[in-house]
Amino acid sequence: MTSARAQILSAVRRNLHADRGRGDSARRAEVTTRLRHHPRGPVPARSDLEPAARVDLFQQQAETASATVARVAAWDDLPGAVSAYLRARNLSAEVTLAPHPDLDGINWAVGAPVVGVRRGTPDPDTAVGVSRALAGVAETGTLLLRSGADSPTTLNFLPANHIVALHAAEIVGPYEDAWDRLRAEQADGAVPRTVNLVTGPSRTADIEQTLQLGAHGPMNLHIVVVGDVG
Amino acid sequence: MEPTSHAFKTNARRALDDAQLQRALGNVQRGFIAKRANAVARLPEFDQLRDAATAVKDHTLAHLDLYLERFEERVQEQGGRVHWARTAEEARAAVLGICQEAGAQSATKGKSMVAEEIGLNDHLEAHGIEPVETDLGEYIIQLRNEPPSHIIAPAIHVNADEVANQFRIHHTQFAANRPLTEPRALVNEARQVLRQKYLDADVGITGANFLVAETGQSVIVTNEGNGDLTQALPRVHVVIASLEKVVPTLEDATTIMRVLARSATGQEQTVYTTFSAGPRRAADPDGPDEFHVVLLDNGRSNMLGGEFQDMLRCIRCGACMNHCPVYNAVGGHAYGWTYPGPMGAVLTPSLVGVAEAGHLPNASTFCGRCEAVCPMNIPLPKMMRHWREREFERHLTPAMDRAGLKTWVFFATRPRVYHWMVRLPMRILSVVARRRGRLRRLPLAGAWTRHRDFPAPEGATFQAQWAASRRESPD
Numbered sequence: 001m002t003s004a005r006a007q008i009l010s011a012v013r014r015n016l017h018a019d020r021g022r023g024d025s026a027r028r029a030e031v032t033t034r035l036r037h038h039p040r041g042p043v044p045a046r047s048d049l050e051p052a053a054r055v056d057l058f059q060q061q062a063e064t065a066s067a068t069v070a071r072v073a074a075w076d077d078l079p080g081a082v083s084a085y086l087r088a089r090n091l092s093a094e095v096t097l098a099p100h101p102d103l104d105g106i107n108w109a110v111g112a113p114v115v116g117v118r119r120g121t122p123d124p125d126t127a128v129g130v131s132r133a134l135a136g137v138a139e140t141g142t143l144l145l146r147s148g149a150d151s152p153t154t155l156n157f158l159p160a161n162h163i164v165a166l167h168a169a170e171i172v173g174p175y176e177d178a179w180d181r182l183r184a185e186q187a188d189g190a191v192p193r194t195v196n197l198v199t200g201p202s203r204t205a206d207i208e209q210t211l212q213l214g215a216h217g218p219m220n221l222h223i224v225v226v227g228d229v230g
Numbered sequence: 231m232e233p234t235s236h237a238f239k240t241n242a243r244r245a246l247d248d249a250q251l252q253r254a255l256g257n258v259q260r261g262f263i264a265k266r267a268n269a270v271a272r273l274p275e276f277d278q279l280r281d282a283a284t285a286v287k288d289h290t291l292a293h294l295d296l297y298l299e300r301f302e303e304r305v306q307e308q309g310g311r312v313h314w315a316r317t318a319e320e321a322r323a324a325v326l327g328i329c330q331e332a333g334a335q336s337a338t339k340g341k342s343m344v345a346e347e348i349g350l351n352d353h354l355e356a357h358g359i360e361p362v363e364t365d366l367g368e369y370i371i372q373l374r375n376e377p378p379s380h381i382i383a384p385a386i387h388v389n390a391d392e393v394a395n396q397f398r399i400h401h402t403q404f405a406a407n408r409p410l411t412e413p414r415a416l417v418n419e420a421r422q423v424l425r426q427k428y429l430d431a432d433v434g435i436t437g438a439n440f441l442v443a444e445t446g447q448s449v450i451v452t453n454e455g456n457g458d459l460t461q462a463l464p465r466v467h468v469v470i471a472s473l474e475k476v477v478p479t480l481e482d483a484t485t486i487m488r489v490l491a492r493s494a495t496g497q498e499q500t501v502y503t504t505f506s507a508g509p510r511r512a513a514d515p516d517g518p519d520e521f522h523v524v525l526l527d528n529g530r531s532n533m534l535g536g537e538f539q540d541m542l543r544c545i546r547c548g549a550c551m552n553h554c555p556v557y558n559a560v561g562g563h564a565y566g567w568t569y570p571g572p573m574g575a576v577l578t579p580s581l582v583g584v585a586e587a588g589h590l591p592n593a594s595t596f597c598g599r600c601e602a603v604c605p606m607n608i609p610l611p612k613m614m615r616h617w618r619e620r621e622f623e624r625h626l627t628p629a630m631d632r633a634g635l636k637t638w639v640f641f642a643t644r645p646r647v648y649h650w651m652v653r654l655p656m657r658i659l660s661v662v663a664r665r666r667g668r669l670r671r672l673p674l675a676g677a678w679t680r681h682r683d684f685p686a687p688e689g690a691t692f693q694a695q696w697a698a699s700r701r702e703s704p705d
Binding site: 003004005007008009011012013015016017018027028030031034035038039040041042044045046061064065099120121124140142147148149152153154156157158175176179191192193194195196197198199200201202203204205206207208209210212214215216217218 | 254257260261262273274275278279282283286289291292293294295296297298299300304308314315316320364365366367370383384385386389390393413414416417420421424425429443444445446447453454455456458459462463473478479480481482484485487488495497498499500501502503504505506507508509510511513514515516517525527531532534535536
C-alpha cells in the first residue's frame with residue numbers, strides 16, 4: 001500500500017510537472033540556497049534609525065498597541081520600577097519572576113512596597129509575571145520572548161499582568177534583525193520550542209467588533225527598558 | 231462539514247430577510263474597512279510587500295514537495311511527528327488517534343479553519359472527547375451549534391444580546407440575574423469559564439498560519455492569547471494545517487506577516503505571533519511533551535499546475551469578504567461551507583466540486599474590490615469566471631440561463647442588429663422616465679425593480695456616442 005505521504009508528494013510533483021523543464025536537481029539547488037541564505041524581502045524604512053531614535057520608536061509603537069513603557073538606568077532599578085507600577089495600579093506586590101540570571105542577580109528587597117518574589121512557572125491565579133525578553137522590534141513595538149530554562153512560556157500568558165524587561169541595546173529595527181539575534185543565540189541551528197512575538201496586551205473584538213483588552217492573556221503589558229544605547 | 235452551497239439562493243434570500251443578521255452585518259463595514267485603509271496608508275512599502283509576499287508563495291508552491299519534505303525533516307529532528315492526510319477523513323482519524331493515545335477526555339482548540347473544513351469537533355464528540363473552542367468568537371458559535379460565518383471573525387453575525395442569552399443558558403454556575411449587557415462583562419465571563427478548560431485539557435489543538443520549512447516551526451497569529459494557552463498547558467500539542475501553509479524561511483514568513491494583520495484587522499501586527507517547534511526541550515520549565523502536525527491535502531494538490539493554483543496563495547485574511555458587496559448583504563452562512571465570500575467562491579468549488587458549489591462564483595457582481603484589496607494579488611474575479619465557464623461546459627447551468635446566454639451571444643456577435651435592438655427600447659424608456667430619470671417598474675425585470683429603481687437611459691447608445699466622438703476628433 002502506498003502511504004498517504006508518498007501519494008500526496010507524488011501528486012504535487014505530477015501536477016507541478018516537476019520532472020519537466022529545469023529538472024529536479026536545479027529545483028533542489030534553488031531550495032537549498034534559499035534555506036541557507038534566507039534572503040530578506042522588502043524591509044520597511046521606518047525603523048532604519050539611529051539607536052536612540054530606534055528605542056523611541058519602539059516605545060511609541062508599543063504604546064500605540066496599548067502597552068505601557070518605563071525606562072530605568074540599570075538592572076538594579078528594576079525592582080523600584082516594578083514596585084511603582086504595582087502601586088499605581090493597586091496590584092498585589094507578589095510577582096513570579098522568570099528564572100533568568102539578569103533578574104536573579106538583583107536585590108528585590110527594595111522599593112516601597114517591597115516586591116515579594118517567587119521564581120519559576122506561574123500558577124493559574126498568579127497576578128503578576130516578570131519576564132526577560134530576548135529582543136524588542138521597533139518597527140511595531142513588538143517583544144521577542146523565547147522559551148528556555150530561563151523563560152517559561154506560560155509566564156507570558158497566565159498572569160493577568162505581564163511585566164517584561166529588556167536592555168535598550170536589545171531593541172532592533174525590523175523583525176529580520178531580531179531573527180538574526182535569535183539565530184546567533186541558538187547553537188548549531190537549534191530552535192527553541194516556542195518563540196513569542198508580543199505586541200501589546202491580549203484583546204478581542206469578537207463581540208460586535210468592540211475592542212476589549214484582556215481576552216485570555218494579560219490585561220496589562222508593561223515594558224521596562226533598562227539602560228541606554230550608544 | 232457537509233456543504234449546503236447548492237442551496238445558496240434559498241440561503242441568501244433567508245439571510246436578506248433576517249433582521250438580526252442584517253443588524254450584525256453592519257459591523258463588518260464599521261469594523262474592518264476603514265481600519266485596513268488606515269493601516270495600508272501608514273506603510274509606504276505596502277504594495278512592494280504585497281508583490282514580495284506574492285512572489286514568496288509562488289516560489290514555495292513551485293517547490294512545494296521539497297519544502298514539505300524539509301519541514302517534515304526539521305519537525306522530526308526536534309522530536310515532533312508529521313501525519314500526512316489525503317482527505318478530511320484521514321485527518322480526523324489522525325487527530326482522534328492522537329487524542330485517544332493520550333487518554334484525552336477533553337481537547338482545547340485554537341481557531342482553525344482547517345478543523346472546520348474537516349468537521350473535527352463532531353468527530354471528536356462522537357468518540358467521547360469534548361472539544362472546547364477557546365477563541366471567543368469560536369466559543370460563542372460552538373455554544374450556538376453553528377459554523378463560523380467569517381474566517382477571522384467567526385461570530386460576526388451574532389449580536390451582544392444573543393451572546394448574553396447563550397451565556398445564561400450554558401453558564402449555570404453563575405447567578406441568573408447577573409448583568410451581561412456590556413461586552414466587557416461577556417468577555418470577563420468567557421475568560422473565567424475557559425481558564426479552567428485550558429487547565430483541564432489533555433490535548434491542545436491549533437491551526438497554523440504558516441509552517442516554516444527552515445526551522446520546522448508552526449506559526450499562529452492571534453490577538454486573544456487563547457491559542458497560546460491552548461498549546462502551552464496541555465501535555466500534547468496538535469497542529470492541523472493544510473499543505474499550502476508552508477513557507478521557506480523566517481524572513482519569508484515575515485514578509486507575509488507584514489501584509490496579513492494590516493489586511494485582516496488593520497493592525498500593524500497582531501498581539502501574539504507564536505512559533506512552535508517540537509515538544510518542550512529537556513531544560514524547559516513548561517510546554518507540551520508531544521508535538522504533532524497533521525498535514526492535510528483534501529484536494530489542494532490537484533489545484534497545482536492549473537488555473538486555480540493562485541488560490542493557494544491565500545493567507546485567510548478576510549479582506550476580500552470584508553469588501554464584498556455580496557458578502558456584506560448575505561453574510562457567511564449563505565455560502566454553505568467553511569469558506570465564504572470571494573475566496574470561498576473560488577476555493578469551495580475546487581474542494582467540494584462545481585456541481586455542489588456552482589452558485590457561489592455566480593454570486594458576484596465582478597466589481598473587483600476583492601482583487602483590489604487582496605494582499606496576495608489573487609485574481610479572484612478571473613477565477614470565478616473560470617468556474618462559470620466550467621459550469622456552463624458541464625451543462626450544470628439551468629436551461630433558462632443557457633437560453634438567455636445564447637440569445638445574448640446572437641446579438642453580441644451581430645453589432646448592427648444589436649444596435650437597432652437597443653436603440654428602440656432606450657428611446658421608449660427615456661420617454662417613460664423623462665421626469666424622474668428612474669423607473670420604478672419594468673416589464674421582465676421585476677426581480678430588479680422589487681428592491682431598487684432602474685436608472686433610465688439618457689442620450690444615445692454607446693455605439694452612437696463612440697461614432698459621434700470619432701467624427702469630432704478623427705485621429
